[in-house]
Amino acid sequence: MVIVQNKQVEAEQWNDLLEDSFYYSPFQTEKAYKLFNSAEGLGADVFAVEDNGAYKCLVVVTVHRENGLKSFFSGRGIIYGGLVIRHGGSGYVDTLLNAIDDYYRNKLIYIEIRNYFDFTQYHSLLTHPGWKHIPWLNIQNEISSNNMLSEFSSSRKRQILKALRNGASWEQAGSSNEIKEFYSILSDLYTNKIKKPLIPLPFFLNAFDTGFAIFLLVKYSGRIIGGIMLAIIPDRAAYEFYVCGLDSEFRDQYPSVMATWAAIEYAQKNDIPLFDFMGAGSPDKEYGVREFKKRFGGVVVEHSRYLKVFNPVLYMVGKMGLKVMQLTGKLKFYGI
Secondary structure (H helix, E strand, O other): OOEEEHHHOOHHHHHHHOOOOOOOHHOOOHHHHHHHHOOOOOOEEEEEEOOEEEEEEEEEEEEEEOOOOHHHHEEEEEOOOOOOOOOOOOOOHHHHHHHHHHHHOOOOOOOEEEEEOOHHHHHHHHHHOOEEEEEEEEEEEEEEOOOOHOOOOHHHHHHHHHHHHOOEEEEOOOOOHHHHHHHHHHHHHHHHHHOOOOHHHHHHHHHHHOOOEEEEEEEEEEEEEEEEEEEEEEEEEEEEEEEEEEOOOOOOHHOOOOOOOOHHHHHHHHHEEEEEEEOOOOOOOOHHHHHHHHOOOOEEEEEOOEEEEOOOHHHHHHHHHHHHHHOOOOOOOOOO
């Protein structure tokens, strides 16, 4: 049994593992690994446990940090989707987590695993020494060939029908300029309302160019007024990576609602069996975004997150810094 990493990881074995694992999302693919290594302020490492000529489990750790002095306060790792584990590969999880711990101990402030699957059977392994379990909700819609609108709340159904009557429509983005327009709306949302750091524009352009993601754009009178970025495994699921809309400017077109509807309708038309909202907050806190998402008729699930803090002091400094920036509206660096 050996650990292989980055350039040592062979694409054929990597893909073979993905096909033999239930825990397969776009974020644990070679394409995702290359994408996160393509943009400034981002990076990624891949680790796999190999035994008897086959990979038993694997993980892509995406690395987020600012340049220069700010990197000291901002280096963090995010594992989107969770670990990829081959059927019967639970005995290798401990080895994989040990490798991650050893590699990042002096490189990052923390790592967080954001699960998009039910890892209950691996809970005792994922609460590895130093790893903390964090209850976290998500919402998933099973896509059927029936009328998906019938599964929405009455208010959500009414909003979509009204938006359509009032001239709103959606279509798939076909150019880099459209991605830039989408990003402009998204960036304004993160700066003025969400008040959290946003991945730089080149990442979105590369995601479009490489086919890692598709962008569905909400349009009205020829203008882009919202949209959604989807990462897709065609025969498995579509994941809502980013969504935005000019809701205050176009109240009768409901851009954010239409963006999510676009994703669900796209999944239905393309025989994608599941739409994943990629997070609905802590079950212990009220969360308006969760209420927004629930009205699309999906199922609330608790797939959890797992956190490993390497530097508790910098972790707390980063959290405090982000709170200050959210209060002042000054998003000057990639924080926690």
